[in-house]
Amino acid sequence: MSNKLIDLQHITKSYSGNTVLDDLCLYIRENEFLTLLGPSGCGKTTTLRIIGGFETPDSGQVLFEGKDITALPPNKREVNTVFQKYALFPHMTIADNIAFGLKIRKKSSAYIKDKIKYALKLVNLDGFEDRMPDSLSGGQQQRIAIARAIVNEPKVLLLDEPLGALDLKLRQDMQYELIRLKNELGITFIYVTHDQEEALTMSDTIVVMNQGYIQQIGSPVNIYNEPENAFVADFIGDSNIIEGVMIRDELVEILGARFDCVDKGFGENNPVDVVIRPEDIDLLGPGEGALDGVVTDTIFKGVHYEMCVMSRGFEFVVHSTDYYPVDSKVSISVHPFDIQIMHKPESEDEKAVEIDE
Amino acid sequence: MNSSKNRYLASPYLIWSAGFIIIPLIMVLYYAFTDYDGRLTFSNVSAIIYYVNIKALVLSVIFSVVATLFCLLIAYPLCLILTTVIKNGSSFLSLIFILPMWMNSLLRTYAWQNILERKGVINGILAFLNLPPFYIINKPPAILLGMIYDFLPFMVLPVYNSVSRIDKDILNAARDLGADSFDTFVRIIWPLSLPGVISGITMVFVPSLTTFVISDILGGGKILLIGNVIEQLFTQDSDWNAGAGLSAILMIFIVISMFVTAKYDREDIK
Ligand SMILES: Nc1ncnc2c1ncn2[C@@H]1O[C@H](COP(=O)(O)OP(=O)(O)OP(=O)(O)O)[C@@H](O)[C@H]1O
Numbered sequence: 206m207s208n209k210l211i212d213l214q215h216i217t218k219s220y221s222g223n224t225v226l227d228d229l230c231l232y233i234r235e236n237e238f239l240t241l242l243g244p245s246g247c248g249k250t251t252t253l254r255i256i257g258g259f260e261t262p263d264s265g266q267v268l269f270e271g272k273d274i275t276a277l278p279p280n281k282r283e284v285n286t287v288f289q290k291y292a293l294f295p296h297m298t299i300a301d302n303i304a305f306g307l308k309i310r311k312k313s314s315a316y317i318k319d320k321i322k323y324a325l326k327l328v329n330l331d332g333f334e335d336r337m338p339d340s341l342s343g344g345q346q347q348r349i350a351i352a353r354a355i356v357n358e359p360k361v362l363l364l365d366e367p368l369g370a371l372d373l374k375l376r377q378d379m380q381y382e383l384i385r386l387k388n389e390l391g392i393t394f395i396y397v398t399h400d401q402e403e404a405l406t407m408s409d410t411i412v413v414m415n416q417g418y419i420q421q422i423g424s425p426v427n428i429y430n431e432p433e434n435a436f437v438a439d440f441i442g443d444s445n446i447i448e449g450v451m452i453r454d455e456l457v458e459i460l461g462a463r464f465d466c467v468d469k470g471f472g473e474n475n476p477v478d479v480v481i482r483p484e485d486i487d488l489l490g491p492g493e494g495a496l497d498g499v500v501t502d503t504i505f506k507g508v509h510y511e512m513c514v515m516s517r518g519f520e521f522v523v524h525s526t527d528y529y530p531v532d533s534k535v536s537i538s539v540h541p542f543d544i545q546i547m548h549k550p551e552s553e554d555e556k557a558v559e560i561d562e
Numbered sequence: 563m564n565s566s567k568n569r570y571l572a573s574p575y576l577i578w579s580a581g582f583i584i585i586p587l588i589m590v591l592y593y594a595f596t597d598y599d600g601r602l603t604f605s606n607v608s609a610i611i612y613y614v615n616i617k618a619l620v621l622s623v624i625f626s627v628v629a630t631l632f633c634l635l636i637a638y639p640l641c642l643i644l645t646t647v648i649k650n651g652s653s654f655l656s657l658i659f660i661l662p663m664w665m666n667s668l669l670r671t672y673a674w675q676n677i678l679e680r681k682g683v684i685n686g687i688l689a690f691l692n693l694p695p696f697y698i699i700n701k702p703p704a705i706l707l708g709m710i711y712d713f714l715p716f717m718v719l720p721v722y723n724s725v726s727r728i729d730k731d732i733l734n735a736a737r738d739l740g741a742d743s744f745d746t747f748v749r750i751i752w753p754l755s756l757p758g759v760i761s762g763i764t765m766v767f768v769p770s771l772t773t774f775v776i777s778d779i780l781g782g783g784k785i786l787l788i789g790n791v792i793e794q795l796f797t798q799d800s801d802w803n804a805g806a807g808l809s810a811i812l813m814i815f816i817v818i819s820m821f822v823t824a825k826y827d828r829e830d831i832k
């Protein structure tokens with residue numbers, strides 16, 4: 206994880222006047238598992254296609270190991286893609302699909318045979334050589350698509366929502382398999398998903414995107430615990446986002462009640478957004494916490510109860526293992542370090558946050 | 563239970579095909595293997611070995627093969643350009659190529675006669691420009707031109723369908739795995755479009771083989787194709803048995819080409 210392997214510099218891309226990526230800057234280090242995360246239409250696939258060479262940016266540069274590859278066609282790039290809908294060649298057997306890149310590179314048939322065997326073993330599909338793609342299930346086709354890409358030993362593997370079509374169980378299995386593959390092969394992964402859980406589970410680095418802008422780049426823990434703006438907070442997991450006023454350093458006022466917090470440098474009496482994760486709210490008896498409220502809804506979620514607590518006109522979402530029936534009177538308490546303070550959006554970039562809601 | 567219901571839905575088609583396909587077919591075969599008095603004979607069918615007949619048949623096959631080849635050579639690159647280079651509005655452009663199909667084919671053929679005649683449109687323009695005249699009317703090239711023009715849409719339609727149905731991401735995947743444009747064409751586009759090409763070939767080959775209108779109008783009656791021979795037997799000689807005999811022979815050729823199509827259709831890629 207040292208130097209920049211791929212460097213996107215000031216990439217702008219628009220389709221018929223509609224700007225999809227605006228001055229996007231992003232670099233990927235060697236051996237990193239980087240995930241592009243964002244809602245549908247935010248430009249994830251477009252970013253990936255620019256790296257893969259299927260689209261040319263209107264302006265900006267793509268550097269690969271420091272060399273400008275912006276104008277290089279896909280077949281000349283040391284990058285392989287696993288497409289969202291697999292894109293297996295329907296008229297070829299599984300073996301021929303996997304061998305495609307190797308045959309183009311004129312590898313010996315003994316080498317190709319070994320590679321096919323190795324790749325099929327890697328994705329747990331030994332013996333599938335002579336099957337046709339349409340006789341495979343979605344998950345199996347997905348794994349063949351991965352096998353077809355990795356036999357070429359690319360430096361970077363681009364994966365566009367590769368698990369999108371799979372059911373929950375298979376998706377989780379494949380998540381582990383992908384991580385195992387990555388560790389075994391030591392390739393850099395650039396992964397696209399709109400599933401925040403998947404992103405948090407798998408990545409070294411997450412890039413949260415919205416409307417063509419990068420909202421935040423960071424490690425999963427960093428993104429989850431310290432979202433930089435309301436969009437990231439809302440997109441990553443459930444959260445309560447409340448307007449508040451920063452009274453002074455380490456003291457914030459929400460809904461008329463004052464909470465201690467650990468954030469500094471937001472000035473005095475400045476409007477801010479406050480993020481509180483549902484699992485960070487403690488429910489106490491009435492009058493014991495900072496804000497009194499009434500439980501309006503309770504759902505059992507397996508591991509915990511998800512409850513809605515109405516307090517001074519704001520509905521908090523609370524996760525707790527303790528059960529409070531509907532209409533119970535409770536109060537809300539939050540530890541100072543579980544309160545996350547964010548600036549109100551000012552710049553164009555951050556406004557993208559608001560429009561999407 | 564669903565399939566029995568579907569069987570009822572198919573009954574109009576069954577009646578149709580019995581009335582307009584099966585019964586005429588049986589009648590053709592009946593006439594082909596009987597003489598004027600209704601006695602069994604093979605002379606109608608074996609008449610194909612006479613020089614005039616075999617010459618007309620060979621000529622027909624040659625014309626059809628050449629016309630089919632030209633149609634493919636024109637239609638395939640056209641469809642490639644329509645689907646890859648001009649993505650927007652390609653369906654409109656392909657419509658333009660298919661549009662002539664909506665005109666009566668007799669009308670189209672007469673139009674070509676007018677254009678190619680000794681004192682026709684082309685030679686009028688050439689004379690106006692003081693260029694030497696250009697005579698292909700009543701010669702093989704005129705018939706070929708007529709066939710290609712008339713049957714080109716039947717090639718464009720299936721080829722365009724099969725080429726445009728190829729998923730863009732499959733082509734991208736080929737490029738991604740290192741294939742250049744040539745490799746992508748040879749290994750992906752061509753094999754995936756083959757079903758369309760095969761059905762285009764039959765759809766041009768069969769009508770070219772049986773036509774008598776085009777050779778009549780653009781060949782001036784000087785070049786006899788097998789279709790003309792059969793037509794003359796029916797209309798001028800009123801010898802239905804002889805005409806049916808040669809038709810039966812022609813049918814063998816058509817059935818062979820149908821078999822080829824059916825074979826490839828079964829291997830069609832969904
Ligand atoms: N070829 C194209 N022509 C016109 N607009 C396009 C094209 N490709 C993408 N777009 C637009 O660009 C925007 C971003 O598209 P992109 O495919 O990058 O989104 P995404 O983040 O991958 O979304 P999803 O999660 O739905 O796949 C969308 O608004 C889309 O409509």
Ligand SMILES: [Mg+2]
Nearest residue numbers: 249250251365
């Ligand atoms: Mg996408």
